Amino acid sequence: MDEMGTGRWLRSAVVSLALGIALAAGPAPAAFAKSQEQSARISDFKLANGLEVVVIPGHRAPVVTHMIWYKAGSADEAAGKSGIAHFFEHLMFKGTKNHPPGEFSQKVAEIGGQENAFTSYDYTAFYQQVAPSALETMMSYEADRMRNLTLTDAVIGPERDVILEERRMRIDNNPGSVLDEEVNATLYQNSPYRYPVIGWRQEIEKLNRSDAIAFYDHFYEPNNAVVVVAGDVDAATVKKYAEETYGKLPRGADLPPRNRPQEPAQATRRTVTLNDPRVTVPSFSKKWVVPSYGSAAPGVAESLDLLAEILGGGARSRLYQDLIVEKGIAASAGAYYQGTALDPSSFGVYGSPLGKASLADVEKAAGAEIARIARDGVSADELAAAKKRFVRGMVFARDNQAGMARLYGSTLATGGTVKDVEEWPDRINAVTADQVKEAAAKYLDPTRSVTGYLLPPDKSMNWPPEKGTN
Amino acid sequence: MDEMGTGRWLRSAVVSLALGIALAAGPAPAAFAKSQEQSARISDFKLANGLEVVVIPGHRAPVVTHMIWYKAGSADEAAGKSGIAHFFEHLMFKGTKNHPPGEFSQKVAEIGGQENAFTSYDYTAFYQQVAPSALETMMSYEADRMRNLTLTDAVIGPERDVILEERRMRIDNNPGSVLDEEVNATLYQNSPYRYPVIGWRQEIEKLNRSDAIAFYDHFYEPNNAVVVVAGDVDAATVKKYAEETYGKLPRGADLPPRNRPQEPAQATRRTVTLNDPRVTVPSFSKKWVVPSYGSAAPGVAESLDLLAEILGGGARSRLYQDLIVEKGIAASAGAYYQGTALDPSSFGVYGSPLGKASLADVEKAAGAEIARIARDGVSADELAAAKKRFVRGMVFARDNQAGMARLYGSTLATGGTVKDVEEWPDRINAVTADQVKEAAAKYLDPTRSVTGYLLPPDKSMNWPPEKGTN
Numbered sequence: 001m002d003e004m005g006t007g008r009w010l011r012s013a014v015v016s017l018a019l020g021i022a023l024a025a026g027p028a029p030a031a032f033a034k035s036q037e038q039s040a041r042i043s044d045f046k047l048a049n050g051l052e053v054v055v056i057p058g059h060r061a062p063v064v065t066h067m068i069w070y071k072a073g074s075a076d077e078a079a080g081k082s083g084i085a086h087f088f089e090h091l092m093f094k095g096t097k098n099h100p101p102g103e104f105s106q107k108v109a110e111i112g113g114q115e116n117a118f119t120s121y122d123y124t125a126f127y128q129q130v131a132p133s134a135l136e137t138m139m140s141y142e143a144d145r146m147r148n149l150t151l152t153d154a155v156i157g158p159e160r161d162v163i164l165e166e167r168r169m170r171i172d173n174n175p176g177s178v179l180d181e182e183v184n185a186t187l188y189q190n191s192p193y194r195y196p197v198i199g200w201r202q203e204i205e206k207l208n209r210s211d212a213i214a215f216y217d218h219f220y221e222p223n224n225a226v227v228v229v230a231g232d233v234d235a236a237t238v239k240k241y242a243e244e245t246y247g248k249l250p251r252g253a254d255l256p257p258r259n260r261p262q263e264p265a266q267a268t269r270r271t272v273t274l275n276d277p278r279v280t281v282p283s284f285s286k287k288w289v290v291p292s293y294g295s296a297a298p299g300v301a302e303s304l305d306l307l308a309e310i311l312g313g314g315a316r317s318r319l320y321q322d323l324i325v326e327k328g329i330a331a332s333a334g335a336y337y338q339g340t341a342l343d344p345s346s347f348g349v350y351g352s353p354l355g356k357a358s359l360a361d362v363e364k365a366a367g368a369e370i371a372r373i374a375r376d377g378v379s380a381d382e383l384a385a386a387k388k389r390f391v392r393g394m395v396f397a398r399d400n401q402a403g404m405a406r407l408y409g410s411t412l413a414t415g416g417t418v419k420d421v422e423e424w425p426d427r428i429n430a431v432t433a434d435q436v437k438e439a440a441a442k443y444l445d446p447t448r449s450v451t452g453y454l455l456p457p458d459k460s461m462n463w464p465p466e467k468g469t470n
Numbered sequence: 471m472d473e474m475g476t477g478r479w480l481r482s483a484v485v486s487l488a489l490g491i492a493l494a495a496g497p498a499p500a501a502f503a504k505s506q507e508q509s510a511r512i513s514d515f516k517l518a519n520g521l522e523v524v525v526i527p528g529h530r531a532p533v534v535t536h537m538i539w540y541k542a543g544s545a546d547e548a549a550g551k552s553g554i555a556h557f558f559e560h561l562m563f564k565g566t567k568n569h570p571p572g573e574f575s576q577k578v579a580e581i582g583g584q585e586n587a588f589t590s591y592d593y594t595a596f597y598q599q600v601a602p603s604a605l606e607t608m609m610s611y612e613a614d615r616m617r618n619l620t621l622t623d624a625v626i627g628p629e630r631d632v633i634l635e636e637r638r639m640r641i642d643n644n645p646g647s648v649l650d651e652e653v654n655a656t657l658y659q660n661s662p663y664r665y666p667v668i669g670w671r672q673e674i675e676k677l678n679r680s681d682a683i684a685f686y687d688h689f690y691e692p693n694n695a696v697v698v699v700a701g702d703v704d705a706a707t708v709k710k711y712a713e714e715t716y717g718k719l720p721r722g723a724d725l726p727p728r729n730r731p732q733e734p735a736q737a738t739r740r741t742v743t744l745n746d747p748r749v750t751v752p753s754f755s756k757k758w759v760v761p762s763y764g765s766a767a768p769g770v771a772e773s774l775d776l777l778a779e780i781l782g783g784g785a786r787s788r789l790y791q792d793l794i795v796e797k798g799i800a801a802s803a804g805a806y807y808q809g810t811a812l813d814p815s816s817f818g819v820y821g822s823p824l825g826k827a828s829l830a831d832v833e834k835a836a837g838a839e840i841a842r843i844a845r846d847g848v849s850a851d852e853l854a855a856a857k858k859r860f861v862r863g864m865v866f867a868r869d870n871q872a873g874m875a876r877l878y879g880s881t882l883a884t885g886g887t888v889k890d891v892e893e894w895p896d897r898i899n900a901v902t903a904d905q906v907k908e909a910a911a912k913y914l915d916p917t918r919s920v921t922g923y924l925l926p927p928d929k930s931m932n933w934p935p936e937k938g939t940n
Contacts, residue, residue, distance in 0.1 A: 079549055080731040082660075182738045185659040189652065190552075190670055200660055200734040261550040264670040268652040269931070271741045275917065371935040441934035447745065461739070464911035465841040 042408075043235035044418045047242060049251040050223025054408050054418060055238045056230040058401055064231035065402045066138045067127035068146075069409040071226075072219035074199070075121040075192035075260055075343070083199015084215045086119040087163055087207055091216075092126060093117075094155045096148035101155075104141045113138075121193050122294075122342045123413035129402060132232045136241040139227075143245040146220050156209050164205065167198050175276035176454055180285075183272045183452040187287050190261045191343055221252025226412045230405040258415075260343055263289050266448045273453040275461055281331065282359040283352035286366075286451040290443045292341035294415040301339050302427050303435040304347060304443065308337035309386045310378055310436065311369065312349060316389065318369045319351070329357035333366060342414045347443060359453070370444050377437035391425045512878075513705035514888045517712060519721040520693025524878050524888060525708045526700040528871055534701035535872045536608045537597035538616075539879040541696075542689035544669070545591040545662035545730055545813070553669015554685050556589040557633055557677055561686075562596060563587075564625045566618035571625075574611045583608075591663050592764075592812045593883035599872060602702045606711040609697075613715040616690050626679050634675065637668050645746035646924055650755075653742045653922040657757050660731045661813055691722025696882045700875040728885075730813055733759050736918045743923040745931055751801065752829040753822035756836075756921040760913045762811035764885040771809045772897045773905040774817060774913070778807035779856045780848055780906065781839065782819060786859065788839045789821070799827035803836060812884045817913060829923070840914050847907035861895045 043055040074085045095101030108115045113130035128138045171177040181196050188194035198204075227246065229238045266289065293301040312319040312335025323330035333351035349370065351362040378386075397403040411421050513525040544555045565571030578585045583600035598608045641647040651666050658664035668674075697716065699708045736759065763771040782789040782805025793800035803821035819840065821832040848856075867873040881891050 079662075080729070082731075178737050182659065182736065182740070186656050186740060189655040190665075190673075192549075195660075202732050202734060203660075259550070261552075262672050264672060266652065267648050267744060269743045269745075270652070270656060273739045274737060275739075374933070375935045375937060445933045447931050447933055461917050463844070463915045463917055465845045467845060 042418060042422075043238075045239065047222065047247045049247065049249055050221075051242070051246050051249075052226045052412065053238065053242050053246075054226065054228045054412065055233070055235040056228070056401075056404050056408065057232075057234055058230060058404070059232050061401075062131060062232050063129060063401065064132050064135050064229060064233050065127060065129045065405045066135060066142070067125055067228045067230075067405045067409050068142055069123050069125045069226045069228065069413040070219055071122070071224050071255075071258070071413050072124055072215070073120050073122040074195060074197040076219065076258065077192070077195070077215075080203060081207065081211055081215075082195045083163070083204040084207055084211055085124055086198050087160070087204070088212060088215050088220075089117050089119045089124050089126075090159050090163060091149060091151065091155065091212055092145055094159065095150055096144050097150055098144050098148055099141065104145070107137065107141065119197055121197060121345075123410065125409060125413070127402070127405070135229070135233060135238075136245065139241050139245040142227075143249060146222065146225070146246070147249055149216065151209060151212050151216065153209050156207075156212055160204065160207060163198070164201065167201060167204060171196065171198060172201070175274055175278050178276075179272065179274040179452050179454050182274070183285065183287060183450055186270050186272050187289060187346060187450040189264055189266065191263050191289075192260055193341075193343065193345060217252075218255070221255075222246055222249050223251050224255055226409060228405045228409045228412075230401045230408075258342060263344055269447050270450040271453065272450065273455060275455045275458045277457050279454050279456045281352050282453070282455045283332070283350065284359055284363050284451055284453050285348055285350040286363070286449050287346045287348045288443055288445070288449050289344050290337070290347045292343060292345040292414075293339045293411075293420075294342035295344050299427070299431060299435055300439065302431045303439040304337045305339055305428065306383065306386050306390060306431050307373070307436050307439045307444075308335045308347065309390050310382060311335040311373065311440075313386070313389070316385065318373075319349070319366055322369055323351060323362060323365050324354075327357075327365060328354065329365060330354055330362045333362065340410050340414055349444075359455075363451070367446060370440060370446075373437060374441035374444065378433050380433060383431070383433050383436060387429055387431070390428055394425055394428075512888060512892075513708075515705075515709065517692065517717045519717065519719055520691075521712070521716050521719075522696040522882065523708065523712050523716075524696065524698045524882065525703070525705040526698070526871075526874050526878065527702075527704055528700060528874070529702050531871075532602060532702050533599060533871065534602050534605050534699060534703050535597060535599045535875045536605060536612070537595055537698045537700075537875045537879050538612055539593050539595045539696045539698065539883040540689055541592070541694050541725075541728070541883050542594055542685070543590050543592040544665060544667040546689065546728065547662070547665070547685075550673060551677065551681055551685075552665045553633070553667075553674040554677055554681055555594055556668050557630070557674070558682060558685050558690075559587050559589045559594050559596075560629050560633060561619060561621065561625065561682055562615050564629065565620050566614050567620055568614050568618055569611065574615070577607065577611065589667055591667060591815075593880065595879060595883070597872070597875070605699065605703060605708075606715065609711050609715040612697075613719060616692065616695070616716070617719055619686065621679060621682050621686065623679050626677075626682055630674065630677060633668070634671065637671060637674060641666065641668060642671070645744055645748050648746075649742065649744040649922050649924050652744070653755065653757060653920055656740050656742050657759060657816060657920040659734055659736065661733050661759075662730055663811075663813065663815060687722075688725070691725075692716055692719050693721050694725055696879060698875045698879045698882075700871045700878075728812060733814055739917050740920040741923065742920065743925060745925045745928045747927050749924050749926050751822050752923070752925045753802070753820065754829055754833050754921055754923050755818055755820040756833070756919050757816045757818045758913055758915070758919050759814050760807070760817045762813060762815040762884075763809045763881075763890075764812040765814050769897070769901060769905055770909065772894075772901045773909040774807045775809055775898065776853065776856050776860060776901050777843070777906050777909045777914075778805045778817065779860050780852060781805040781843065781910075783856070783859070786855065788843075789819070789836055792839055793821060793832060793835050794824075797827075797835060798824065799835060800824055800832045803832065810880050810884055819914075829925075833921070837916060840910060840916075843907060844911040844914065848903050850903060853901070853903050853906065857899055857901070860898055864895055864898075 041057055046052050072085055077084050108128050111130055111134050113128055115128040117126040130138055171181060185194050290304055291300050311317060319333040323333040331352050331354040335349045337347045338345040349366050351366050353359050353362045397407055408421055511527055516522050542555055547554050578598050581600055581604050583598050585598040587596040600608055641651060655664050760774055761770050781787060789803040793803040801822045801824040805819045807817045808815040819836050821836050823829050823832045867877055878891055
């Protein structure tokens with residue numbers, strides 16, 4: 001029921017976006033103009049019960065995307081209850097007192113629609129893509145399950161087993177995911193981003209009905225959600241439907257501000273190593289805690305976005321050009337920035353060797369590229385080209401109905417506004433070369449980093465040791 | 471006001487104990503007999519309000535040690551409130567509605583007594599050592615501050631500055647402490663033992679009056695404390711005094727069980743490195759999460775205690791004999807086990823090089839000694855000698871009034887009983903060589919360890935990089 005219910009999601013999303021930008025050839029002025037036109041007609045309003053509604057009209061095709069974003073992710077979980085946000089995402093598909101389990105999904109399928117859901121650190125979202133005529137029905141079902149779920153032990157027990165199996169498949173059976181999990185638990189020393197979105201196994205095993213009800217009653221309220229509707233519909237119609245569906249739900253108790261434990265100043269260089277027989281090609285992934293759009297001073301997150309773009313955002317980037325094209329030492333190399341987050345998040349650089357090159361060669365070369373930017377900065381041409389690629393990427397994302405809904409939803413669910421989304425291209429374009437250099441020098445400090453190594457088995461690490469070895 | 475208010479305390483205590491054992495030469499049958507005699511006369515009772523009282527009579531000198539142990543340590547703190555337990559230890563010296571600030575301490579000084587307090591992961595304790603005639607007065611003052619503290623902003627603000635300064639001196643200005651802090655934050659991925667006892671600076675800065683009052687009202691109650699009185703006094707007298715002082719306090723609300731977040735299964739080998747100009751001799755410290763007396767199956771913690779003794783508990787240990795005496799490559803080398811804890815805690819091995827040996831040489835040689843025990847086990851003679859040393863160490867600890875009080879208090883505050891303390895020597899003596907081997911093989915797995923490196927500056931790590939370097 002969840003598209004990508006783990007900590008990898010944010011990273012994957014950002015990586016895909018970056019690659020998407022780089023692979024898109026040539027300018028796209030028409031799309032840009034269209035996007036600008038769309039932005040101008042976006043509506044953003046609140047119902048009396050506190051539900052925020054964003055409408056993004058777009059009439060290219062007779063389709064609408066309906067999403068609801070709850071401001072409740074894994075970083076909002078209570079201590080010892082990791083996984084409850086994602087667990088709850090599953091439970092939302094389990095039927096209400098008005099509709100039996102499966103009816104909503106069957107309805108979507110019957111009318112040829114698509115649906116899905118996902119959980120991340122800062123939010124849980126559900127969406128359906130359907131014909132405009134079905135929008136009101138979708139909103140009615142979605143509003144119904146916001147408050148009327150049937151949460152019995154008979155529902156919860158089997159779903160817990162489903163999730164434990166999902167964890168086994170996605171994390172425990174995947175050395176890269178096991179490593180990522182421990183890298184995050186090492187990178188963040190205090191922030192709840194250290195916990196895996198899917199939850200620690202030993203805690204998932206104990207999640208029960210009262211945990212689920214407590215989470216539901218606390219977070220699943222109209223005043224803690226944002227509905228985004230994009231596509232072939234107008235604001236007045238959406239408002240009417242919203243009043244008739246979500247509008248009938250009472251406002252929930254006010255939620256406290258999302259003031260989560262913050263990171264201490266870090267002073268050490270850390271490594272996390274996993275040797276596993278399933279690994280054939282070694283790889284590294286180096287991470288730093290950096291400000292996010294939700295936590296940064298103006299211009300800093302934008303600088304980090306461009307730094308990621310210049311350093312490792314696809315085939316035009318320095319890492320790609322130097323390590324893959326020129327030196328030919330890397331099979332892969334790139335950088336990413338998880339900017340869309342409420343609290344300070346992470347910037348990452350990764351690579352794996354090619355041919356006779358060692359992993360250390362690749363890591364060293366990547367480190368030299370970072371040091372070069374921190375020392376010498378970036379050129380005006382390089383910055384201009386990166387801005388163009390980055391903004392074009394936004395335009396492509398905005399030209400897609402679901403992508404547009406997702407952009408607004410994720411921004412609004414992490415403390416941003418519609419205006420923040422609309423002004424994002426301008427803010428990116430305002431970044432100076434000095435700001436990019438400063439971001440590299442200030443944040444990509446190797447003495448305050450965490451490097452994950454995914455390696456083939458190391459015979460010297462066999463444990464417990466056998467007779468005759470040491 | 472606190473003896474050792476940081477995460478180093480447990481480690482220091484255990485290390486001192488281990489060294490104390492090793493340095494004590496020859497048998498001590500008289501002390502052992504005395505200890506046995508003492509144990510037989512220990513009284514353990516509860517007042518009607520739930521306060522547990524342990525009396526350990528000992529009439530060698532006209533002195534009594536009076537300690538109160540609250541089952542409230544840094545691992546009991548709420549998320550984002552790290553340091554409040556230790557902060558509260560300080561606030562306990564700030565005066566009550568019956569006695570102005572300083573009066574209690576002045577009283578202790580006037581009668582030639584000693585007092586102190588300390589905070590750890592699992593408890594906060596306060597003690598006075600005075601003449602028996604002053605015991606009732608001490609109990610009266612201690613009972614008074616359990617519930618009658620004056621907690622105003624005028625008291626709390628300045629004390630917060632004192633604690634921030636304490637943190638600066640003890641942690642931030644000490645590279646070894648900075649490293650320890652980040653090693654613990656890396657070692658424990660979910661357990662609250664990951665947080666420093668003194669608290670993260672950014673969280674101490676925000677601790678306020680309402681945090682203090684919430685902590686006080688939740689934890690400082692007779693039914694959440696243990697009073698231990700050791701020395702020249704009898705149980706009937708202590709009971710009478712206790713009824714007249716502590717006994718007048720009402721029972722507090724029942725506290726929930728101390729069910730804290732538990733560690734996930736760990737799969738990686740981690741390192742944490744700090745380069746600092748104040749470091750001249752490099753050192754390493756390798757740690758593992760292992761069961762504690764509070765969490766282990768029967769015999770496991772005892773096996774780990776003997777493993778620490780055999781591997782690195784002083785001058786007779788393998789690490790000392792092999793690395794320091796025979797090979798002459800180490801200036802220091804040892805092992806310790808933090809067994810007295812409610813939740814799984816840590817086992818550690820440390821060392822630093824001597825002469826031309828490198829830190830890697832020392833780490834490798836220590837690893838080989840661990841592997842040798844995991845592979846070949848320990849001999850019957852070696853085990854018997856280690857048991858003798860370990861039990862003799864207990865006897866010496868028990869022969870000291872304050873040590874005795876501390877042993878009972880720390881055990882009772884971490885889920886143990888008087889019987890656990892009394893039977894400890896027998897349980898140690900029951901450990902088999904196979905159990906020690908199994909403990910090494912099962913728990914000291916190098917692929918699931920965290921190694922801290924404290925190193926002199928590394929020129930290649932200078933950041934941001936200057937022109938001409940890379």
